[in-house]
Amino acid sequence: MATQTAVPAPIAPAPLKIRRRSPLAWIGDHVLLAATVVIFIFMLLPNAVILVMSFNQPIGKYDYTWNQFSTEAWAHPCANQALCSSMGLSLEIGLIATVVSTALGTMIAFAMVRHRFKARSGINALLFLPMAAPEVVMGATLTALFFNTIGPGSLGFWTITIAHVMFCLSYVVVTVKSRLAGMDPTLERAAQDLYATPTQTFMKVTLPLVAPGIAAAALLAFALSIDDYIITAFTAGQRTTFPMYIFGSVQRSYPAQINVIGSIMLIGTMAIIAVSTILGRMRATRR
Incomplete structure (x- = not known):
């Protein structure tokens, strides 16, 4: 007669203990998010105020306090001719300074990243001097340089443009260098293994990969140029x-x-940021 083995009854799992977190721990987890929100509000609030006050009909000469809603300023943005003339001058200088500084800075960045030469470390250190030096000092130095070179009566459009190129060049080099440093060199080697010429490799592989960094450097240079006051005041004449x-x-x-x-x-x-984001997503979807 076979004996039956008794099957032990399953042991019920111990109930999980829910550990309640202290209020200090909850605060610590949400401090970063709260700080981020506060910083973004602090950064964007002046822009919102500018947009709202552009629809104001001010009393007197100062548009500091809200009076009543009006679209007169939008209908006649160039009611003051000097305002639009100064804006046109800033745009013209900014575009020229952006193109020149981006072209020169991109070439310098390629030379710094792709080539090794004796003065490389020294030039790399000198690139940070325009960013570290106070703008007042740079403006006064450029004024003295222009005064001694071309004379005080020649200060104007081209002296401002040259000063802006010199000021923006370092920012362009640093931005493009960071993009080049993050590139995978095997992609270019793969193109060369597929019998691509150096020009084809640059146009089909290198340039598309570096293009976002160049575009970012150009936007940064344009923003710095059109927004600058201190250096411009010294070199504007x-x-x-x-x-x-x-x-x-x-x-x-x-x-x-x-x-x-x-x-x-x-x-x-x-609008530019939105368009670039949409285009980037469309390219990522196609891939």
């Missing part, structure tokens, strides 16, 4: 750029058209 006009007008009046121009620049920048 009798010319008046948009930042110089705003600084001078605040002492006499502050028309709503200034907020309109600022809002247009803000909307244009957001």
